[in-house]
Amino acid sequence: MSTITLDSKVPSGPIEDRWTSHQFNMKLVNPANKRKFTVLVVGTGLAGAAAAATLAQLGYQVKCFTFHDSPRRAHSIAAQGGINGAKNYKNDGDSVHRLFYDTVKGGDFRSRESNVHRLAEVSVNIIDQCVAQGVPFAREYGGLLDNRSFGGAQVSRTFYARGQTGQQLLLGAYQALMQQVSLGNVELHTKTELLDVVTKDGVAAGIVTRNLVTGDIRSWAGHATLLCTGGYGNAFYLSTNAMNSNVTASWRAHKKGALFANPCYTQIHPTCIPASDEFQSKLTLMSESLRNDGRIWVPKQFDDNRAPENIPEEDRDYFLERKYPSFGNLAPRDIASRNAKQVVDEGRGVGPIKNGVYLDFAESIGRLGENVVFERYGNLFDMYERITDEDPMKMPMRIYPASHYTMGGLWVDYNLMTNIPGLYALGEANFSDHGANRLGASALMQGLADGYFVAPNTIGDYLSGLLGKTPVGTDDPAFSTSVAAVQDDMRRWIAVGGTKSPEYYHRELGKIVWDYCGMTRDKNGLEKALSEIPALREEFEKNVRVLGSPEGINQSLEKVGRVADFFELGELMCRDALMREESCGGHFRVEHQTEEGEAKRDDANFSFVGAWKWEGTGTTSTLHKEPLVFESVKPVERSYK
Amino acid sequence: MNLTLKVWRQSGPTDPGHFETYEATDVKDEMSFLEMLDLVNENLIADGHEPITFDSDCREGICGTCGLMINGQAHGPQKGTTTCQLHMRKFHDGETVTIEPWRAAAFPVLKDLMVDRSAFDAIIQSGGFITADTGGPRDANEILIPKIAVDSAMDAAACIGCGACVAACPNGAAQLFTSAKLAHLNLLPQGQAERWKRTEDMVETMEMFFGSCTNYGECQEACPKEIPIDFIAMMNRDFLKSKLKNRKLQGQR
Ligand SMILES: Cc1cc2nc3c(=O)[nH]c(=O)nc-3n(C[C@H](O)[C@H](O)[C@H](O)COP(=O)(O)OP(=O)(O)OC[C@H]3O[C@@H](n4cnc5c(N)ncnc54)[C@H](O)[C@@H]3O)c2cc1C
Ligand code: SF4
Numbered sequence: 079m080s081t082i083t084l085d086s087k088v089p090s091g092p093i094e095d096r097w098t099s100h101q102f103n104m105k106l107v108n109p110a111n112k113r114k115f116t117v118l119v120v121g122t123g124l125a126g127a128a129a130a131a132t133l134a135q136l137g138y139q140v141k142c143f144t145f146h147d148s149p150r151r152a153h154s155i156a157a158q159g160g161i162n163g164a165k166n167y168k169n170d171g172d173s174v175h176r177l178f179y180d181t182v183k184g185g186d187f188r189s190r191e192s193n194v195h196r197l198a199e200v201s202v203n204i205i206d207q208c209v210a211q212g213v214p215f216a217r218e219y220g221g222l223l224d225n226r227s228f229g230g231a232q233v234s235r236t237f238y239a240r241g242q243t244g245q246q247l248l249l250g251a252y253q254a255l256m257q258q259v260s261l262g263n264v265e266l267h268t269k270t271e272l273l274d275v276v277t278k279d280g281v282a283a284g285i286v287t288r289n290l291v292t293g294d295i296r297s298w299a300g301h302a303t304l305l306c307t308g309g310y311g312n313a314f315y316l317s318t319n320a321m322n323s324n325v326t327a328s329w330r331a332h333k334k335g336a337l338f339a340n341p342c343y344t345q346i347h348p349t350c351i352p353a354s355d356e357f358q359s360k361l362t363l364m365s366e367s368l369r370n371d372g373r374i375w376v377p378k379q380f381d382d383n384r385a386p387e388n389i390p391e392e393d394r395d396y397f398l399e400r401k402y403p404s405f406g407n408l409a410p411r412d413i414a415s416r417n418a419k420q421v422v423d424e425g426r427g428v429g430p431i432k433n434g435v436y437l438d439f440a441e442s443i444g445r446l447g448e449n450v451v452f453e454r455y456g457n458l459f460d461m462y463e464r465i466t467d468e469d470p471m472k473m474p475m476r477i478y479p480a481s482h483y484t485m486g487g488l489w490v491d492y493n494l495m496t497n498i499p500g501l502y503a504l505g506e507a508n509f510s511d512h513g514a515n516r517l518g519a520s521a522l523m524q525g526l527a528d529g530y531f532v533a534p535n536t537i538g539d540y541l542s543g544l545l546g547k548t549p550v551g552t553d554d555p556a557f558s559t560s561v562a563a564v565q566d567d568m569r570r571w572i573a574v575g576g577t578k579s580p581e582y583y584h585r586e587l588g589k590i591v592w593d594y595c596g597m598t599r600d601k602n603g604l605e606k607a608l609s610e611i612p613a614l615r616e617e618f619e620k621n622v623r624v625l626g627s628p629e630g631i632n633q634s635l636e637k638v639g640r641v642a643d644f645f646e647l648g649e650l651m652c653r654d655a656l657m658r659e660e661s662c663g664g665h666f667r668v669e670h671q672t673e674e675g676e677a678k679r680d681d682a683n684f685s686f687v688g689a690w691k692w693e694g695t696g697t698t699s700t701l702h703k704e705p706l707v708f709e710s711v712k713p714v715e716r717s718y719k
Numbered sequence: 720m721n722l723t724l725k726v727w728r729q730s731g732p733t734d735p736g737h738f739e740t741y742e743a744t745d746v747k748d749e750m751s752f753l754e755m756l757d758l759v760n761e762n763l764i765a766d767g768h769e770p771i772t773f774d775s776d777c778r779e780g781i782c783g784t785c786g787l788m789i790n791g792q793a794h795g796p797q798k799g800t801t802t803c804q805l806h807m808r809k810f811h812d813g814e815t816v817t818i819e820p821w822r823a824a825a826f827p828v829l830k831d832l833m834v835d836r837s838a839f840d841a842i843i844q845s846g847g848f849i850t851a852d853t854g855g856p857r858d859a860n861e862i863l864i865p866k867i868a869v870d871s872a873m874d875a876a877a878c879i880g881c882g883a884c885v886a887a888c889p890n891g892a893a894q895l896f897t898s899a900k901l902a903h904l905n906l907l908p909q910g911q912a913e914r915w916k917r918t919e920d921m922v923e924t925m926e927m928f929f930g931s932c933t934n935y936g937e938c939q940e941a942c943p944k945e946i947p948i949d950f951i952a953m954m955n956r957d958f959l960k961s962k963l964k965n966r967k968l969q970g971q972r
């Protein structure tokens with residue numbers, strides 16, 4: 079077992095000055111030298127497109143990769159609600175410090191203070207940048223920007239573009255990227271999937287990719303590599319993530335030595351449309367704003383088969399209002415989710431397969447009138463009706479929690495560099511800013527912060543040390559062995575010749591991870607998962623069926639490698655959840671709750687980042703701890719009673 | 720319900736392609752169209768046949784990845800709905816459903832139902848942006864934008880780049896897509912400095928790849944985001960002016 083010291087490289091001094099002084103203290107690369115450096119950017123979501131465009135503007139030679147057919151299709155496109163920025167345009171007492179405080183507290187004191195402060199600082203620049211690019215954020219009649227409040231924050235700091243904020247932010251970044259492509263500063267490779275990260279003497283040398291159209295396996299060398307490849311929510315199979323989102327890039331980096339931090343920190347969103355059958359391919363999120371006017375309930379009796387309108391008031395259980403009188407239906411995401419799970423597990427779920435709870439607008443329609451309610455939520459109601467064929471104006475919606483976001487990810491230091499020199503992780507792919515729970519409208523903020531403002535600055539500090547040194551060429555054995563291994567993998571999967579599709583195994587794996595490492599976790603369940611996952615993986619490796627050839631388009635072949643990585647990740651998620659003998663944020667261990675059933679943190683023993691090192695297939699990963707220090711915000715217990 | 724599917728199969732760009740007939744059995748009303756195809760694919764794999772290649776990602780109508788010709792209609796029979804959001808309750812038991820890829824000269828078929836839409840990226844690359852390098856901008860509220868202007872810009876910016884407009888057009892023209900991006904940027908104060916150059920460059924690039932518009936209006940009908948053809952009129956006006964304006968801006972008369 080090797081020893082690794084996790085140096086977070088957090089600057090010293092007052093927290094307000096750290097980012098500014100760090101920017102001053104970092105070494106720079108002068109403009110003429112920038113073009114001597116090649117930077118590989120993998121992923122074109124908010125983090126990747128923003129980073130690639132900005133690095134190219136600065137003068138670096140950028141090569142950019144995405145498995146999508148166009149950068150504009152990255153999963154970021156689907157974000158609906160909005161993006162936070164500490165502008166205090168509403169004069170309601172917001173500030174950089176308050177956003178910082180809310181994020182640290184929201185993360186249940188499991189994030190790195192200095193990173194979060196920097197995020198809050200640059201949040202204001204993000205809004206300026208996006209507006210300059212032409213992002214059509216909602217405006218008031220006077221022409222000023224409008225804001226809404228989001229995710230339980232007490233101030234209005236969320237900027238939005240209808241229900242399509244992610245789309246508009248991504249188009250802004252995509253357009254900036256395409257401009258750099260047209261100027262010849264970025265070489266763009268679409269339909270190109272990273273399948274390995276190459277290191278030489280422990281330092282990042284480049285990547286190996288597969289062209290998804292031709293099947294061609296190729297090496298790319300770079301002075302630095304940025305993984306901006308998104309989160310791993312699809313480990314659960316059913317999630318609100320896009321179908322193709324996967325952990326492969328992060329995982330292959332992990333297997334080359336990059337530590338994976340806090341894999342058990344996953345976020346479940348309470349308001350999604352419940353699955354309808356076995357063949358459900360993904361789940362659709364319904365905006366959280368619905369909880370402002372909808373009341374959540376289930377029948378009091380078990381197996382109550384009456385239609386909702388035939389269930390009288392006295393037979394209904396408004397369980398959130400009952401248990402959390404002050405927050406009621408607006409209780410935080412994790413609490414709302416766990417309570418829904420509890421009533422469904424008790425057998426009081428609603429809908430054809432009794433897997434949801436009602437979200438009822440009847441009372442609001444009575445109070446506000448049909449028009450007001452429809453004006454507020456009409457577009458969401460239409461979307462719901464398209465999927466379920468039920469009209470929420472006439473009957474209650476059915477909702478159930480689903481996997482939505484992953485706070486864990488590759489371990490990075492303050493510069494967003496992993497423990498492999500020259501390898502960076504940005505956006506949802508890293509672990510750094512949200513601790514054990516992410517606040518609404520903060521993922522878009524973090525992706526753009528990392529991409530526009532952080533990595534383009536911090537990368538110079540590393541690259542300046544490489545001036546005059548020739549990078550490892552793609553003819554180096556480090557690359558050729560990796561290419562050979564990837565090619566072997568392709569042939570091996572096709573050679574298995576089993577009976578079941580990769581999709582089948584993904585679905586089965588997802589069930590285990592969801593049941594034992596989902597909304598609630600306990601020792602027995604996690605231990606069970608840790609024996610079931612390897613057994614299923616063994617079957618998968620012997621019995622999966624991938625038809626076709628490694629040349630040309632082969633979607634089953636793309637899928638099978640991703641599923642293999644999810645198997646290994648799923649195991650690590652369970653191991654991490656088992657290790658963390660406390661409850662915090664999205665990680666709820668049944669054994670660790672207060673008398674009221676709330677998450678009980680254990681700061682004395684678990685105030686650390688749990689970063690895991692890959693030790694080889696079949697060998698248990700080893701844990702490395704980065705202690706968390708709280709100097710500016712004192713850890714307190716979360717209470718929403 | 721049970722359906723008969725006539726599906727376009729084409730092994731690669733150079734293969735002439737042909738229809739195959741499949742039976743889709745035990746299809747549920749609640750399934751989306753793509754989940755129905757997932758089911759067909761599972762069965763094909765079980766029987767040892769290569770699954771049908773088709774593209775999708777978000778499956779909530781926003782990424783623009785999916786797109787099929789269903790019974791000759793781009794994205795199928797439901798108005799304002801992408802293929803991934805179309806549900807099987809719109810079909811009936813015993814129906815025969817024909818499924819083809821987008822058919823347009825500018826969108827070559829890569830395999831089965833998957834096409835190459837990179838010509839759209841080429842149009843954006845030629846001018847579909849506002850130059851604003853990271854780090855320089857002034858405070859976001861220093862630019863006042865009338866609510867109606869930003870709302871119209873947003874209507875245009877809602878385009879998901881799916882290509883249904885091109886597929887539905889008898890000429891394979893990309894006017895709706897191009898005009899939506901031009902309207903988004905040309906309607907905003909931030910977009911004015913590059914307005915005329917952007918218009919000229921994007922329209923000319925569009926013409927390099929796509930057919931020309933003869934006002935069929937099929938694009939608007941097919942568009943899942945219901946982008947109105949009014950934007951095409953705006954683009955045409957701007958394009959006419961752009962030649963003159965661009966010469967004037969250069970100091971030529
Ligand atoms: C339905 C939904 C709604 C949301 N709403 C909000 C919201 O309102 N506010 C908010 O703040 N957050 C929201 N989020 C979260 C937020 O959208 C994401 O966390 C964020 O967009 C992630 O951005 P990213 O750049 O890190 O990654 P992504 O956008 O996921 O991009 C990943 C990129 O990496 C590429 N890639 C991945 N692997 C490889 C590989 N192996 N090889 C090559 N390329 C690869 C992909 O092609 C893609 O380009 C929402 C999420 C969902 C699911
Ligand atoms: S204009 Fe409509 S049909 Fe055309 S690409 Fe955009 S969203 Fe699709």
Ligand code: FES
Nearest residue numbers: 776778783785803
């Ligand atoms: S799959 Fe994203 S729009 Fe249909």
